[in-house]
Amino acid sequence: MFTALKRIIKSGAVNFWRNGWLSTATVLIMTISLLTWTGLFLSNVVLTSVLSVLSEKVDISVYFSLNAKEADILAMKSRIEGLEEVSIVEYVSSANALEIFKKRHEGDEVLLKSVNELDGNPLEASLNILAKDSSQYAAVASFVGENEFKNIVSKINYTENKIVIERLSNIIKVMRESGIIISLVLGFLAFLVAFNTVRLAIYSSREEITIMKLVGASNWFVRGPFIVEGVLHGIAASAFAFMAVIPGIGFLGPKLFNFLPEINLVQYFYGNFFGILFFQTLAGIALGIFSSFMAARKYLKV
Amino acid sequence: MIRFENVSKIYNSHSAALRNVSFEVKPQEFVSVVGRSGAGKSTLLKLLIAEEKPTGGRIFFNKNNILEMKPKELPFLRRQIGAVFQDFKLLPNKTAYENIAFAMEVVGKSEEEIKTDVPKVLDLVGLKDKSGNFPRELSGGEKQRVALARALVHRPSVIVADEPTGNLDPINTWDIIRLLIKINELGTTVVLATHDKEIINALERRVVSLEKGAVIRDENPGRYILS
Numbered sequence: 001m002f003t004a005l006k007r008i009i010k011s012g013a014v015n016f017w018r019n020g021w022l023s024t025a026t027v028l029i030m031t032i033s034l035l036t037w038t039g040l041f042l043s044n045v046v047l048t049s050v051l052s053v054l055s056e057k058v059d060i061s062v063y064f065s066l067n068a069k070e071a072d073i074l075a076m077k078s079r080i081e082g083l084e085e086v087s088i089v090e091y092v093s094s095a096n097a098l099e100i101f102k103k104r105h106e107g108d109e110v111l112l113k114s115v116n117e118l119d120g121n122p123l124e125a126s127l128n129i130l131a132k133d134s135s136q137y138a139a140v141a142s143f144v145g146e147n148e149f150k151n152i153v154s155k156i157n158y159t160e161n162k163i164v165i166e167r168l169s170n171i172i173k174v175m176r177e178s179g180i181i182i183s184l185v186l187g188f189l190a191f192l193v194a195f196n197t198v199r200l201a202i203y204s205s206r207e208e209i210t211i212m213k214l215v216g217a218s219n220w221f222v223r224g225p226f227i228v229e230g231v232l233h234g235i236a237a238s239a240f241a242f243m244a245v246i247p248g249i250g251f252l253g254p255k256l257f258n259f260l261p262e263i264n265l266v267q268y269f270y271g272n273f274f275g276i277l278f279f280q281t282l283a284g285i286a287l288g289i290f291s292s293f294m295a296a297r298k299y300l301k302v
Numbered sequence: 303m304i305r306f307e308n309v310s311k312i313y314n315s316h317s318a319a320l321r322n323v324s325f326e327v328k329p330q331e332f333v334s335v336v337g338r339s340g341a342g343k344s345t346l347l348k349l350l351i352a353e354e355k356p357t358g359g360r361i362f363f364n365k366n367n368i369l370e371m372k373p374k375e376l377p378f379l380r381r382q383i384g385a386v387f388q389d390f391k392l393l394p395n396k397t398a399y400e401n402i403a404f405a406m407e408v409v410g411k412s413e414e415e416i417k418t419d420v421p422k423v424l425d426l427v428g429l430k431d432k433s434g435n436f437p438r439e440l441s442g443g444e445k446q447r448v449a450l451a452r453a454l455v456h457r458p459s460v461i462v463a464d465e466p467t468g469n470l471d472p473i474n475t476w477d478i479i480r481l482l483i484k485i486n487e488l489g490t491t492v493v494l495a496t497h498d499k500e501i502i503n504a505l506e507r508r509v510v511s512l513e514k515g516a517v518i519r520d521e522n523p524g525r526y527i528l529s
Contacts, residue, residue: 007407018395211391214351215452216380217408301373302353 004221012228022201023233029197030237031244034284036190038245038276040183042265046256047179049263051172058134058165060158062144063124066094068152070125076149077127083143085136090128097123124154134169138162191287198233198291202226206299213302226296230288237288238281245269245276303329303491304350304460309359311345311515319345320356320515327493329459332486334502335495336526337512343495346512347464350493351385352376364459381409384453384490388465390445392437398424398448399433405452423451427481443474450481460491467498475501502526 016023064073073091081089092100098121105111115122129144131137141158144150158165202209205226212222253266269276304327311320320342327333335343348354349361352368361368363379371379384405385391392401399420406416424430427447437445446466453461463482467475479501486492496502502509502525509524510517519527 003412004407004410015395207391208393208395211393212404212408213377214353214380214385214391215405215408216377217404218374218377221408 005224008221008224009228012225013232015225016229016232019201019229022204023229023236026197026201026233027236027240030194030233030284030287031240033190033194033287034237034241034280035244037187037283038241038280040187041276042249042269044179044183045268046263046265047175050260051176053260053262054168054172055134056130058137058168059128059130060137060141060156060161060165062127062129062153063155063157064126064152065154066120066122066124068125072149072152073125073127076144076147076152079147079149080127080129080140080144083140085131085133085139086129087132088130090130092126092128094121094123094125097121097126134165134172137165137169194287195291195294198230198288199295202292202295202299209296209299210302213300219300222300223293223296226292227289230290230292231285232288234284234286234288235281238277238284241280241284242277303327303331303364304493305360305362306346306349307360307362309346309349309356309361311342311349311354312357318515320349322359323512323515323517324359325510325517325520327460327491330486330489330491332483332492332505332507333494333510334505334507334524335493335510335512336497336502336528338497338528341512342515343497343512344464345515347385347462347493347495350462351380351383377408381456382458382460384456384458384461386446386449386453386461386463386466388468390437390442390449390469392445392448392452394437397434397436398429398440398444398451401437401448402452402455405456409456411456419455423455427451428477441474442469443471443477446470446474446478447481450478454485454490458490460493461485462493462495464495465497466494467496467501479505499526 062076070093077089077091080086098115101115101123102112129140131140137158141156144153144156209222213219249266249269253264253269256263256265306323306325309320309323310318312318323342323346335346337343345354349356350363350368352371355369363382366379368379393404396404402420402423403416406419411419421430421433424433427450429444429447429451432440432444432448435444437448440448446469450461450463450466453463461482466478466482470478475498482492482494483505506523508522509519509526511519511524511526511528513528
């Protein structure tokens with residue numbers, strides 16, 4: 001058993017080396033497939049971050065009339081926090097609101113002076129609500145408008161921004177879904193290309209497979225070396241793909257960072273360096289083994 | 303040892319490669335199967351190594367019906383039969399040494415046995431100095447000698463040779479035939495399919511003649527006589 005395994009591995013490695021050009025071509029095609037997979041994975045990471053950044057930008061604010069009691073507002077806050085759809089609720093008191101207003105208009109002397117001349121604080125207290133999903137704002141807004149504290153509510157900005165929020169939420173949904181579909185389609189195409197390359201390589205060895213069978217080799221003794229070759233193709237392809245990914249990330253990462261400061265692809269990549277390398281190599285090996293196994297099967301029926 | 307019982311092989315309604323072929327080969331015999339091209343010689347040998355299945359009849363090897371063997375059992379049958387083909391069927395990516403060693407690896411021989419036996423067989427077929435050459439670097443005669451070495455290195459009980467000299471010049475032809483005679487004298491059964499009249503008449507051994515897929519003559523010793 002051990003001797004047979006040793007022979008299979010040796011034979012696979014020798015074939016990999018002797019089939020020079022064929023191995024090179026297979027490895028290069030597989031490299032492209034792995035690059036596509038890794039590229040799709042990283043694009044999905046970026047897309048997810050972009051979408052979550054976008055989602056966080058969408059929130060609704062509930063403003064309370066000036067005479068509303070803080071206790072009531074806080075009671076309402078905890079009610080809203082109890083909703084399943086809600087992620088974060090932030091309370092901004094009138095005083096806070098004024099502070100923020102002053103800070104925002106620091107240079108604007110005229111505006112600040114006119115605010116100071118007013119008797120009291122004209123700004124209303126508010127609750128900023130961030131939902132878990134942007135499609136749930138309608139439900140949250142109707143809850144706010146209809147519960148027992150509705151009398152102290154002066155304004156819900158959802159009603160004003162409804163169209164924009166809905167449109168944005170639709171865009172996010174479509175992008176998420178199409179991202180998944182595009183990834184699946186492209187991933188499958190990349191798989192097919194690599195699979196067919198291995199099939200062609202093994203097709204050129206069909207005569208050899210028949211000879212081995214006629215000499216009395218068992219199916220595993222014939223198939224084994226092809227699978228070993230498949231593993232070697234996978235490992236080599238993963239190494240090449242990684243050599244291309246590293247400079248690619250180095251080039252694209254900072255550009256993306258300038259454009260979207262929330263997404264640091266370089267940091268993400270190096271933070272998950274070994275994970276990505278591991279899964280990419282695993283994918284390469286699995287691709288090699290599966291393709292060789294399936295392709296050789298056809299010619300073993302002698 | 304080998305028994306064909308009413309074996310037929312029909313490819314389609316217009317062409318029957320073999321019709322009701324019956325004959326027996328005893329241990330250590332040297333049997334030549336003769337006939338024109340298309341008479342069914344190759345089909346007969348392909349059926350014996352289970353490369354193809356007959357459409358009718360039974361084939362026995364050492365009392366086991368080949369047709370009842372499961373796919374997993376076929377390698378064990380083939381390891382008992384050394385096969386030599388007209389087109390050599392050498393593994394192109396393996397050297398002469400590795401091609402011969404492959405037959406030993408398949409049956410699970412140890413590295414030590416391979417290291418002692420392969421050079422001996424290479425010496426026997428006169429290719430000691432070509433052990434590191436790939437098939438593409440060998441002449442037709444040399445390739446066939448490697449194929450013969452591969453067929454006999456694991457000491458099978460039978461050697462079947464399908465037109466082994468079909469692609470060779472007269473000198474190489476006789477080298478191969480002499481080797482087959484020698485192997486037979488050492489105790490291995492030989493089944494030789496050929497259409498070479500000169501060889502058959504010189505051998506003076508048993509001859510089974512095929513015509514249009516049927517056995518028309520089975521004589522011991524026989525001659526090459528076709529109507």
